[in-house]
Structures are given as C-alpha cells and as structure tokens.
Amino acid sequence: MLVQKYKDMLSGRSVIRQLAEFAAARGREIGYEKVFDYSLGNPSVPVPQDFTNEMVKMLTSQDSVELHGYSPNLGITSVREAIAASLEKRFGLPYRKEHIFMASGAAGALAHAFRLVTEPGDEILTFAPFFPEYHPYVDLTGAVLKVVPPDTENFQINFEAFEEMLTEKVMAVLINTPNNPSGVVYSAETLRKMADILNQKSIQYGHEIYLISDEPYREIVFEGVDAPCVSQFYDNTIMCYSFSKSLSLPGERIGYVAVNPACKDAEIMVNMCVQISRGIGHNCPPSIIQLAVSKVLDRTSDLKVYETNMNILYEELMDLGFTCVKPGGTFYIFPKALEEDAKVFCEKALKYDLVLVPGDTFGAPGFFRMAYCIDTEKVKRSLPALRKFVQETYR
Amino acid sequence: MLVQKYKDMLSGRSVIRQLAEFAAARGREIGYEKVFDYSLGNPSVPVPQDFTNEMVKMLTSQDSVELHGYSPNLGITSVREAIAASLEKRFGLPYRKEHIFMASGAAGALAHAFRLVTEPGDEILTFAPFFPEYHPYVDLTGAVLKVVPPDTENFQINFEAFEEMLTEKVMAVLINTPNNPSGVVYSAETLRKMADILNQKSIQYGHEIYLISDEPYREIVFEGVDAPCVSQFYDNTIMCYSFSKSLSLPGERIGYVAVNPACKDAEIMVNMCVQISRGIGHNCPPSIIQLAVSKVLDRTSDLKVYETNMNILYEELMDLGFTCVKPGGTFYIFPKALEEDAKVFCEKALKYDLVLVPGDTFGAPGFFRMAYCIDTEKVKRSLPALRKFVQETYR
Numbered sequence: 001m002l003v004q005k006y007k008d009m010l011s012g013r014s015v016i017r018q019l020a021e022f023a024a025a026r027g028r029e030i031g032y033e034k035v036f037d038y039s040l041g042n043p044s045v046p047v048p049q050d051f052t053n054e055m056v057k058m059l060t061s062q063d064s065v066e067l068h069g070y071s072p073n074l075g076i077t078s079v080r081e082a083i084a085a086s087l088e089k090r091f092g093l094p095y096r097k098e099h100i101f102m103a104s105g106a107a108g109a110l111a112h113a114f115r116l117v118t119e120p121g122d123e124i125l126t127f128a129p130f131f132p133e134y135h136p137y138v139d140l141t142g143a144v145l146k147v148v149p150p151d152t153e154n155f156q157i158n159f160e161a162f163e164e165m166l167t168e169k170v171m172a173v174l175i176n177t178p179n180n181p182s183g184v185v186y187s188a189e190t191l192r193k194m195a196d197i198l199n200q201k202s203i204q205y206g207h208e209i210y211l212i213s214d215e216p217y218r219e220i221v222f223e224g225v226d227a228p229c230v231s232q233f234y235d236n237t238i239m240c241y242s243f244s245k246s247l248s249l250p251g252e253r254i255g256y257v258a259v260n261p262a263c264k265d266a267e268i269m270v271n272m273c274v275q276i277s278r279g280i281g282h283n284c285p286p287s288i289i290q291l292a293v294s295k296v297l298d299r300t301s302d303l304k305v306y307e308t309n310m311n312i313l314y315e316e317l318m319d320l321g322f323t324c325v326k327p328g329g330t331f332y333i334f335p336k337a338l339e340e341d342a343k344v345f346c347e348k349a350l351k352y353d354l355v356l357v358p359g360d361t362f363g364a365p366g367f368f369r370m371a372y373c374i375d376t377e378k379v380k381r382s383l384p385a386l387r388k389f390v391q392e393t394y395r
Numbered sequence: 396m397l398v399q400k401y402k403d404m405l406s407g408r409s410v411i412r413q414l415a416e417f418a419a420a421r422g423r424e425i426g427y428e429k430v431f432d433y434s435l436g437n438p439s440v441p442v443p444q445d446f447t448n449e450m451v452k453m454l455t456s457q458d459s460v461e462l463h464g465y466s467p468n469l470g471i472t473s474v475r476e477a478i479a480a481s482l483e484k485r486f487g488l489p490y491r492k493e494h495i496f497m498a499s500g501a502a503g504a505l506a507h508a509f510r511l512v513t514e515p516g517d518e519i520l521t522f523a524p525f526f527p528e529y530h531p532y533v534d535l536t537g538a539v540l541k542v543v544p545p546d547t548e549n550f551q552i553n554f555e556a557f558e559e560m561l562t563e564k565v566m567a568v569l570i571n572t573p574n575n576p577s578g579v580v581y582s583a584e585t586l587r588k589m590a591d592i593l594n595q596k597s598i599q600y601g602h603e604i605y606l607i608s609d610e611p612y613r614e615i616v617f618e619g620v621d622a623p624c625v626s627q628f629y630d631n632t633i634m635c636y637s638f639s640k641s642l643s644l645p646g647e648r649i650g651y652v653a654v655n656p657a658c659k660d661a662e663i664m665v666n667m668c669v670q671i672s673r674g675i676g677h678n679c680p681p682s683i684i685q686l687a688v689s690k691v692l693d694r695t696s697d698l699k700v701y702e703t704n705m706n707i708l709y710e711e712l713m714d715l716g717f718t719c720v721k722p723g724g725t726f727y728i729f730p731k732a733l734e735e736d737a738k739v740f741c742e743k744a745l746k747y748d749l750v751l752v753p754g755d756t757f758g759a760p761g762f763f764r765m766a767y768c769i770d771t772e773k774v775k776r777s778l779p780a781l782r783k784f785v786q787e788t789y790r
Binding site for chain 1: 396397398401402404405437438439440441442447450451454455458459460462463464465466498499500502503504505506507510511512513514528531532534535536566602603643644645646647648660663664666667670671673674675676677678679680681682683684
C-alpha cells in the first residue's frame with residue numbers, strides 16, 4: 001500500500017507554484033514579455049565566468065575517474081578546508097574542516113541540521129514571515145514547526161511572542177536573514193537580544209537550544225546595510241549555506257553545514273551528519289560542483305541588478321502609497337496589500353498580468369511578496385501596470 | 396541535545412571502509428602499487444568521452460542561468476522522456492515520463508522507494524548476500540530490514556526461507572541483480588518463481604507487496620550471461636537505477652526511480668516522490684549532470700576490463716582449490732574462505748598485502764568479497780601473492 005501521508009500531500013498545492021504555472025500559461029497566450037511574473041525566487045544573473053572556466057578546465061585536463069569519483073561522505077577534504085579558511089578570514093571565527101559538512105544546497109543542509117538536534121515531537125520555532133517549505137522540511141522529520149507571529153512594523157523579531165513560545169519542548173530556533181520573503185536583514189541588536197534569551201532559556205531548561213541559521217541570501221546585501229554574521233552572536237549555531245543564489249546555480253545542489261567552532265561537540269556533529277545522510281539517501285554533493293565552487297569561494301555573480309530592481313520598485317510602491325519595509329538584501333520585497341485579504345488583492349492584480357504572491361503563504365496575511373529577480377527592463381515596464389492596477393482598483 | 400541514535404552510529408565503523416583505510420595507509424608505507432586493494436567497489440574506467448564533450452559543450456554554449464537553474468522536482472522533462480523512451484525500446488514495457496523520477500544515485504532512488512511503500516514498523520525483506528548499506532538506508536526510515544539467509548550453492552534465492560519470512564508485515568522485497576557482493580545474476584527462473592510467490596501472497600494478505608529492484612550493475616553483464624529485466628516479471632516493481640557504475644561517475648549523484656507502467660497508481664507514485672523529497676532535503680539531482688547523461692543514455696564506459704579481471708581471478712581461484720560461484724556481472728567475486736571464519740581468513744591475507752572483505756558484512760559468513768575494479772596489470776601481479784598466501788597458510 002502506498003503511504004497515505006505522502007498521498008495526502010498531493011492535493012495541497014503550493015500557491016507559489018500555482019502562480020508560476022499561471023504566469024507560464026499566460027505567457028504562452030499573450031507573450032512572456034507581457035507577463036510581469038514576480039512569483040519565483042530564481043536567480044536571474046549568470047554564473048561567474050570563473051566558475052564555468054574551472055568546470056571546463058577540470059573536464060578537459062583531469063583524470064575522469066578521479067574527477068567524477070565518490071567524494072568522502074563529509075565532502076572533499078580540500079573543499080572543506082577552503083570553505084573553513086574563507087569563513088575564518090571573513091567572520092573571524094576559528095573554522096576548520098572539522099566544522100564543515102558538504103550538503104546538497106540549503107535544503108540538504110537543513111535536512112541534516114534538523115535531524116542532528118530534534119527527535120520526533122520536539123519543537124522548532126521559526127519567525128514569520130518565513131519560507132513555506134520549512135513546514136514539510138520539518139514536519140516530515142516528525143518534529144513540530146511552530147511559527148512566531150511577525151513583528152509587522154519592521155520584520156525583525158516579535159520578542160514578546162517569541163519568549164512566550166520558547167518552552168521547554170523547543171530544541172532549535174530557525175532563522176533566515178537576509179529574509180525570504182521580507183528582504184529584511186536582522187540587526188545586531190536583534191541577534192544579541194535573541195542570543196541572550198536563548199542562553200538564558202538553555203540554562204533554565206537544562207538543555208541546549210540550537211540556532212539553525214539558513215543563509216542562502218548572505219551575499220545579497222544592499223549598500224549601506226550592516227548584515228551581521230549570526231554565528232558571532234551565539235555559540236550553538238548551525239549555519240546552513242547554499243551557493244544557489246550567490247553563484248546562480250540552484251540546479252547544481254551545492255551548499256554546506258558549518259557548525260560554529262564554539263558549539264559544544266562541533267566535530268561530533270559533523271560526523272553525525274554522515275550518519276544522517278545514510279538514512280536520507282544523500283551520499284555526497286556532486287564532486288565536480290564541489291571542486292568548482294571551492295575555486296570561486298570569494299566570488300559571486302554580479303548581484304547589483306537585484307539592488308537596482310529593489311530601488312525602482314520601492315520608490316514606485318512608496319509613491320503609490322504602499323506601506324513597506326525597505327529590504328536590506330535578497331531579491332524580495334514584502335509590502336502591505338491595499339486591502340485586508342492579500343489573496344483577493346493578488347487575485348485582482350492578475351488581471352493586470354502582475355503575478356504577486358499573497359503573504360498568507362509566508363505566515364503574514366495582509367502582505368504580498370514580489371520576487372524581483374527579473375530583468376530591470378521588465379521591472380520598469382511593469383510599473384505602469386502596477387500603477388494602473390492600484391489606481392483603477394483602490395482609488 | 397544531540398540525537399542519540401546518530402551519535403551511537405559513530406562507534407560502528409564500516410568494515411569495508413576500515414579495510415580501505417588500511418590499504419591507503421599501507422600504500423603510503425610501501426608504495427600503492429604493492430598493495431592489492433580489493434576492498435572498494437569504485438569504477439576504475441574513464442567516463443565515456445561523449446559525456447565529457449556534452450558537458451563542455453553545454454558549459455561553453457548554453458545560457459548559464461538556464462543551464463544551472465532549478466530542475467523541476469520530478470527531474471528535467473526532456474531527460475525523463477529520453478529515459479522512458481530508452482527503457483521502452485530496450486525492455487518493451489510502455490514507460491513514459493510519468494513513470495520516471497530523477498534521483499541522486501541509487502541511494503537517493505532507494506530513499507524514495509522505501510518511503511513510498513513502507514511505514515515505520517513495516518518489514519522489507521532482502522536476500523543475503525546483500526549490500527550492507529541497506530541496513531541504515533532502511534532502519535533509519537523506521538521500517539525493519541529482514542535478511543533471508545543465502546542459498547550458498549549458487550547465490551540465487553533460498554525460497555524455503557523466503558516463503559517462511561514473507562509474512563503479512565512485509566510490504567516490500569528488495570533485490571539487487573547483478574548482485575553486490577556475489578556477482579551473480581538472478582535467472583529468469585528465479586525471478587518467475589519469486590513473482591509467483593509475491594502475487595500469491597499479495598492476494599492472500601490483501602495488500603500489494605512491492606518489489607524494489609536496485610540495479611546499479613545492470614550494464615555490467617558478462618558474455619553469454621542472460622540478465623533478465625526484473626520489471627518484466629512483476630507488475631508492482633520499482634526500479635532504482637544509478638549511472639554511477641555504467642558511466643563511471645559515482646561522485647556526480649545521478650540515477651532515477653522507474654515505476655513499472657503496469658504498477659497500480661504508477662503516476663501517483665512518481666508525484667509522491669516529490670513530496671518525499673521535501674522531507675529528506677532532496678530537491679533535484681544536479682541539472683547539468685541530468686542533461687549530460689540524457690545525451691549518452693545508450694552508452695557506457697568501456698566495461699570489458701571487469702570481465703577480463705573476473706576471468707583471470709576466477710581461473711586462479713579455481714586452480715587454488717577455492718569454491719566459488721562464477722560471477723555473471725558486476726565487478727565482484729565472492730568465493731568461500733579456506734577456513735570457517737572469513738574474518739580470520741581475511742586478516743591473514745593482509746600479511747600478503749591482499750585486502751579482502753569478509754562476507755559477514757554481507758550476511759554470508761564464511762565467504763569473502765574481492766572488488767576487482769582495478770587495473771588488469773595489478774590483478775595479474777596479485778596472483779603470486781594470492782598463491783603464496785594460500786600455500787603458506789593452508790597447505
């Protein structure tokens with residue numbers, strides 16, 4: 001018999017995916033250039049040329065048996081060493097290869113982190129607005145994801161609600177800064193206050209509360225914005241990183257877990273990740289991709305376009321009278337809808353071929369997300385449609 | 396707190412890995428060319444040049460945003476279509492893309508298959524000798540792997556024991572043909588008899604019993620050997636395939652699940668795989684590797700060397716008086732040790748720098764495995780050592 005819980009999931013379709021499919025269908029109908037698809041968070045800028053060059057160089061000059069061979073389960077040693085050195089240089093924490101476990105993107109890294117520190121029934125707290133895939137990621141481990149309601153003023157942390165929900169059953173807290181969908185970067189003040197609470201509650205409850213820091217947008221931070229390193233604030237931090245956004249290669253599935261060197265049993269944790277892998281069908285991330293990213297660790301794609309797009313959109317949204325926290329990074333913006341039900345608001349926008357995602361999906365009803373990882377030219381062309389939609393519908 | 400079950404696994408070290416580490420250390424000491432390392436099943440022949448050419452072509456000519464973008468969760472549509480067409484042509488079953496789910500190697504494919512058809516507490520039967528990683532693969536899902544003792548005469552199936560163990564709790568049967576470690580290929584007679592029993596018991600128990608067919612060695616079959624397609628014998632078959640061995644790229648993590656078109660709810664099963672992925676941190680296999688293998692589906696590496704090596708070893712083993720079933724494929728051979736305890740036998744062989752793996756690990760005590768995916772020249776050089784070991788120790 002097929003397992004019912006997965007069968008049941010088939011009916012619950014992702015809102016984002018439905019909207020993306022609508023955009024694709026509409027594009028086939030009227031031409032893709034006329035559909036303003038702000039639904040999907042897919043990088044829109046090329047991979048750095050150095051990455052491609054490194055790939056070609058390896059393919060054309062290296063022994064293929066060695067190149068495409070199994071990597072050790074922890075990841076290729078030289079790659080882990082290079083990542084540790086890069087993190088140490090950048091953040092001043094004494095990372096060594098013993099703290100690094102290579103994973104298949106952030107999804108793969110998170111799958112290991114959750115299993116490291118929670119048993120079925122344990123709770124993980126996260127903060128709205130949040131990436132909706134966290135639910136299946138956590139729920140299917142048997143742990144329970146609880147969502148702290150948003151601080152809608154600035155999308156930092158609602159500390160009152162957090163302290164209330166941080167019970168003895170909570171084994172981990174999951175954060176995502178710079179944040180999908182708000183684009184907001186947690187301030188040093190926010191991280192310090194959160195760390196204080198976690199330290200205090202860990203002592204009170206007599207067990208560690210781990211901080212799982214999901215950082216795929218770490219490299220997309222806008223000018224003048226201070227994006228503090230989460231691991232500097234709290235010892236028991238498990239960083240989950242992905243190269244998907246920084247190098248524009250989401251399809252190649254490459255990222256890592258970096259356990260804070262100050263974390264209790266840090267080296268054991270990395271070896272435990274190997275055991276976790278055996279249970280979830282992970283073996284190693286693709287060898288050639290591991291090697292290629294290790295050569296361009298301190299490079300990124302040309303990410304400027306995201307800031308350009310954000311500024312254009314933010315200015316227009318302000319001008320149209322929207323309430324909106326200005327993003328500090330990512331390629332998302334998360335304004336307040338012009339009517340209470342953001343689902344209705346986004347539904348109405350579709351008539352103007354504007355594909356926006358209601359905030360309900362992200363645990364913040366009344367808001368909507370725009371993923372502006374599209375051409376600047378298209379962002380500009382979308383402004384009249386946005387203006388027309390607002391003026392015809394809400395004036 | 397760190398999760399105890401993974402912590403506990405840290406002390407249980409893999410025998411194969413320990414032996415491989417011994418071989419590596421000994422190699423550093425006396426020179427690698429002097430160590431006859433038969434421990435690891437890693438391909439030793441180059442990837443087909445066409446694969447490399449396709450990779451380079453894509454990297455140098457295709458838009459990188461598209462090339463390295465997310466693949467759909469099921470896998471890239473054109474890749475699934477190509478695989479379905481290739482399977483249909485080859486095995487005569489009406490495969491369509493709706494039956495194909497792209498996975499990260501056989502480990503990834505199996506992780507999905509087990510979760511499709513078993514809940515915690517359900518049983519999966521497999522047959523000794525068997526790939527020891529099946530234990531963590533299954534055990535960590537919460538299902539229970541039970542091992543049917545071997546038919547040591549020919550390493551086909553011990554049907555008496557099988558029928559006895561095939562209780563109502565068994566939801567799936569897991570087979571691996573051509574087999575690691577025996578090198579044996581299940582005959583049509585074996586597969587037919589097994590299918591008859593599964594059909595009969597499915598009716599008797601009122602639930603499907605799925606056959607999970609792990610086929611990474613499908614393309615390594617020796618001259619004159621008939622290697623029947625498992626899916627042709629039993630409707631409810633879930634094929635788990637990996638390109639690791641056929642194309643010599645185990646590190647690039649590429650394979651697939653192919654649900655038999657005759658399987659009840661085949662299309663639903665493939666969509667359920669996507670839901671399973673969300674819980675285990677899989678997203679899609681590397682995009683560029685999916686595309687590259689789809690261009691060389693009907694090619695393999697030059698696999699002849701494995702047969703050459705097998706014949707040399709088999710002849711020598713026979714000449715030395717070993718009892719041994721002649722392999723029909725793979726790059727393994729599984730002779731009977733010359734004393735009751737194969738662990739002691741393999742321990743003694745180490746003194747001659749022969750690295751052999753005791754069969755206890757594979758559920759068949761008293762036998763030992765040799766993985767002859769090494770240079771033929773080295774196989775030949777190992778023969779005097781093997782002869783010396785046997786003559787000095789057992790004459």
